[in-house]
Amino acid sequence: xxxxxxxxxxxxxxxxxxxxxxxxxxxxxxxxxxxxxxxxxxxxxxxxxxxxxxxxxxxxxxxxxxxxxxxxxxxxxxxxxxxxxxxxxxxxxxxxxxxxxxxxxxxxxxxxxxxxxxxxxxxxxxxxxxxxxxxxxxxxxxxxxxxxxxxxxxxxxxxxx
Numbered sequence: 001x002x003x004x005x006x007x008x009x010x011x012x013x014x015x016x017x018x019x020x021x022x023x024x025x026x027x028x029x030x031x032x033x034x035x036x037x038x039x040x041x042x043x044x045x046x047x048x049x050x051x052x053x054x055x056x057x058x059x060x061x062x063x064x065x066x067x068x069x070x071x072x073x074x075x076x077x078x079x080x081x082x083x084x085x086x087x088x089x090x091x092x093x094x095x096x097x098x099x100x101x102x103x104x105x106x107x108x109x110x111x112x113x114x115x116x117x118x119x120x121x122x123x124x125x126x127x128x129x130x131x132x133x134x135x136x137x138x139x140x141x142x143x144x145x146x147x148x149x150x151x152x153x154x155x156x157x158x159x160x161x
Contacts, residue, residue, distance in 0.1 A: 004129030007107045019137035026131040030063035045102040045126040049084040058110040060102040062117035065154035099127040114148035
């Protein structure tokens with residue numbers, strides 16, 4: 001078990017939060033993860049690590065949506081924004097792309113921002129520091145535990161675009 005997964009489970013168990021752990025084949029995309037969980041794509045909490053002028057931060061949006069990088073740049077009043085490299089991600093978390101969970105301290109060293117698309121769902125599902133383990137929990141419990149900063153940074157779904 002990864003140390004990140006262990007910290008997530010300790011945090012959830014310590015707060016007496018109900019969750020479902022799903023062990024599955026390795027998944028590399030949000031679509032693969034949704035299939036492995038048997039859950040709708042929209043409840044997936046896709047976590048992107050971006051570097052803005054203040055440093056690295058975690059941005060969580062519905063897995064059914066795409067990042068609107070212009071909205072993030074506007075929020076921070078910058079033209080400079082980029083994804084963490086694979087090496088930077090591994091160095092700061094010990095994780096590889098595809099398994100970053102939507103958590104800040106004490107699980108990961110990042111401030112967490114959430115798009116409202118995540119909060120629209122009753123549940124949130126995410127890979128828990130592993131490409132082979134997912135957690136599904138109540139979104140309200142996740143929001144109370146993580147206390148993300150909320151602003152809109154996801155493109156509208158394709159059927160509304």
